[in-house]
Amino acid sequence: MINQLSRRSFVRRCSSMGLGVGAAALIGQAADESEKKQKTKSIRNFRETMAYREVGSTGINVSSFSMGTGQCSDEVLNAALDKGINLFHTCVKYSGGKSIETVARVIRGKTGKVHIALKDTFSSLEETLKVLGVGSIDFVMFNRHNADKFRKEIPDIKKRFLQWRDKGMVKYAGLTTHKQMGECIDVALETDFISCVMPSYSPSMVDDLKKQRDALRRKNISIIAMKTRGQLDDEQYPSQVQTVLSDPVVCTVTKGVKTIDDLKSWSSAAANARSGFLNRYLNSEALAYSGCGLCGKCEEACPENIPVADYIRCIRYYVDSEKTPDIARETFDELHLQSAAAGCTDCGACSRACPQRIAVRAEVRRTLHYFGSTVAA
Numbered sequence: 001m002i003n004q005l006s007r008r009s010f011v012r013r014c015s016s017m018g019l020g021v022g023a024a025a026l027i028g029q030a031a032d033e034s035e036k037k038q039k040t041k042s043i044r045n046f047r048e049t050m051a052y053r054e055v056g057s058t059g060i061n062v063s064s065f066s067m068g069t070g071q072c073s074d075e076v077l078n079a080a081l082d083k084g085i086n087l088f089h090t091c092v093k094y095s096g097g098k099s100i101e102t103v104a105r106v107i108r109g110k111t112g113k114v115h116i117a118l119k120d121t122f123s124s125l126e127e128t129l130k131v132l133g134v135g136s137i138d139f140v141m142f143n144r145h146n147a148d149k150f151r152k153e154i155p156d157i158k159k160r161f162l163q164w165r166d167k168g169m170v171k172y173a174g175l176t177t178h179k180q181m182g183e184c185i186d187v188a189l190e191t192d193f194i195s196c197v198m199p200s201y202s203p204s205m206v207d208d209l210k211k212q213r214d215a216l217r218r219k220n221i222s223i224i225a226m227k228t229r230g231q232l233d234d235e236q237y238p239s240q241v242q243t244v245l246s247d248p249v250v251c252t253v254t255k256g257v258k259t260i261d262d263l264k265s266w267s268s269a270a271a272n273a274r275s276g277f278l279n280r281y282l283n284s285e286a287l288a289y290s291g292c293g294l295c296g297k298c299e300e301a302c303p304e305n306i307p308v309a310d311y312i313r314c315i316r317y318y319v320d321s322e323k324t325p326d327i328a329r330e331t332f333d334e335l336h337l338q339s340a341a342a343g344c345t346d347c348g349a350c351s352r353a354c355p356q357r358i359a360v361r362a363e364v365r366r367t368l369h370y371f372g373s374t375v376a377a
Contacts, residue, residue: 042059042061043061043086044086044112044113044114044115045063045081045084045085045086045113045114046084046086047083047084049083049084049271050063050064050065050083050084050085050267050271051063051064051270051271051272051273052064052086053222053250053251053252053275054222054251055139055172055195055196055222055224055251055252056172056195056196056220056221056222056251057195057220058171058172058195058196060115060138060171060172062086062087062115062251062252063084063085063086063087063252063267063270064245064251064252064253064270064271064273065085065241065252065253065255065266065267065269065270065271066085066086066087066088066089066224066252066253066254066255067080067085067087067088067089067254067255067256067257068089068226068254068255068256068257069088069089069090069091069094069099069100069102069103069256070091070094070095070099070256070324070327071094071095071099071256071258071324071326071327072099072102072103072256072257073102073258074102074105074106075260076257076258076259076260076263077102077103077106078106079260079263080257080263080267081106081110081113081114083263083264083267085267086113086114086115087114087115087116087117087224087252087254088103088107088114088115088116088117089117089118089119089141089198089224089226089254090103090116090117090118090119090132091118091119091121092119092121092122092128092131093119093121093330093334094327095326095327095330096330100128100131100132101131103116103132104131104132104133107132107133107134108133111133111134115138115139116132116134116137116138116139117137117138117139117140117141117174117198117224117254118132118137118139118140118141119141119143119176120140120141120142120143121143125140125164125169125170126169129169135168135169136168136169136170136171137169137170137171138170138171138172139170139171139172139173139174139195139196140161140164140170140172140173140174141173141174141175141176141198142157142161142173142174142175142176142194143176143177144175144176144177144184144187145177145178145179145180145184146179146180146184147180147183147184147186147187150184150187151187151190154187154190154191157173158191158193161173161193162193172195172196173193173194173195174194174195174196174197174198174224175188175194175196175197175198176197176198176226177197177198177199177200178199178200178226178227178294178296178309178313179296179299179309180296180300181199181200181205181209181212181295181296182208182209182211182212184199185197185199185209185212185215185216186212186215188221189212189215189216189219189221194221195221195222196221196222196223196224196251197216197221197222197223197224198223198224198225198226198254199223199225199226200226200227200294201223201225201226201227201228201244201250201253202227202228202229202230202289202291202292202293202294202295203228203230203232203240203243203289203291203293204230204289204293204295204355204356205293205294205295206243206244206247206278208293208295213247213249216249217248217249221249222249222250222251223247223249223250223251224250224251224252224254225244225250225252225253225254226253226254226255227294227317228240228241228244228253228255229255229321229322230289230291230292230293230294230317230321231291231292231316231317231320231321232289232291232321234262234265237265237266238265238266238268238269239269241253241255241266241269241270241273242269242270242272242273242274243278245270245273245274245275246273246274246275246276246277246278247275247278248275248276252270253266253270256322256324258323258324289356291316291321291356292312292313292316292317292356292358293355293356294309294312294313294317295355296309297353297354297355298312298350298351298353298354298358298360299350300353301349301350301352301353302349302350303345303347303349304343304344304345306340306341306343306344307335307337307340308350308360308364310331310335310337310340311337311341311363311364311367311368312358312360312363312364312367313331314328314331314332314337314367314371315328315363315366315367315370316358316363318331319370328371329371332367332371337367337368337371338368338371338372341364341368344361344364346361348361350364
């Protein structure tokens with residue numbers, strides 16, 4: 001958009017040429033409209049009813065609501081495209097590999113409409129691109145949850161990313177994290193190649209990550225917000241979508257969607273969100289929240305290094321809130337949680353560390369009982 005200074009200069013110049021201020025303003029308005037049309041042409045799958053934001057300084061504008069594909073269907077993903085949604089986040093491991101196949105099926109013949117963000121859990125990027133049916137992806141999301149290990153890996157991560165980029169297989173790099181999020185984002189901020197970060201952004205984490213948000217804004221690195229629902233109910237969640245998007249550093253809310261009705265409600269909330277009002281929300285009752293914040297403090301406090309947060313994520317987020325027991329089961333098995341709690345001494349450090357005052361030990365036991373019952377069934 002033409003900035004205010006250049007617009008004023010334009011009006012003055014027109015006036016000096018003998019054109020009235022009114023005529024100059026009309027010409028300036030026409031120029032604005034022309035530039036807006038040019039910009040919208042560069043946005044994939046543009047719809048007037050959807051809002052779009054740039055991811056950092058990449059030049060890529062993504063829809064303010066985007067699709068997580070942990071569990072997805074052709075029907076919902078096609079409906080998302082119809083609504084102007086243009087970012088799909090996927091992973092080769094989701095639903096045992098079925099989700100990425102669904103994404104590939106839906107975008108076949110429509111790859112020019114979508115941007116793809118892909119977790120780096122693949123064994124071969126080249127083979128994964130073949131599965132997706134694309135020559136390249138827009139974002140490779142490095143999936144890291146331990147800040148110290150992440151920092152040590154940075155040279156190798158950068159090397160791999162640059163190799164993929166030079167081969168034309170990927171355009172930009174990002175970070176996905178749901179443990180030690182502040183610390184992992186701090187590591188990302190130390191790099192010169194990460195364009196976006198994707199933390200768990202539950203209601204309580206919006207405030208907890210303030211320091212990182214300010215630093216990200218200064219470096220023009222965007223947040224792709226995931227797991228934003230926490231344990232909010234259907235009526236509360238659209239308001240939370242708008243709260244998250246009130247922060248200008250957030251470019252999109254990424255969420256798995258199971259029904260067309262939810263897609264309509266949540267994408268509409270995102271499309272109508274206004275940026276720049278986060279402090280007002282933080283100072284109101286909008287963020288009053290008593291559920292799990294997915295902050296990981298329970299796990300950090302465990303003297304036995306038990307992955308406590310993963311148990312809570314499985315039972316409270318995937319089972320209770322998202323109603324996706326298949327993803328919970330998949331996560332539980334992949335992380336070997338059936339045996340990981342064997343070293344628990346029942347010391348209570350996890351519960352004491354929880355800022356939401358959740359009875360963490362009881363939730364770990366509930367998780368084990370839930371999946372033990374499932375196995376027995």
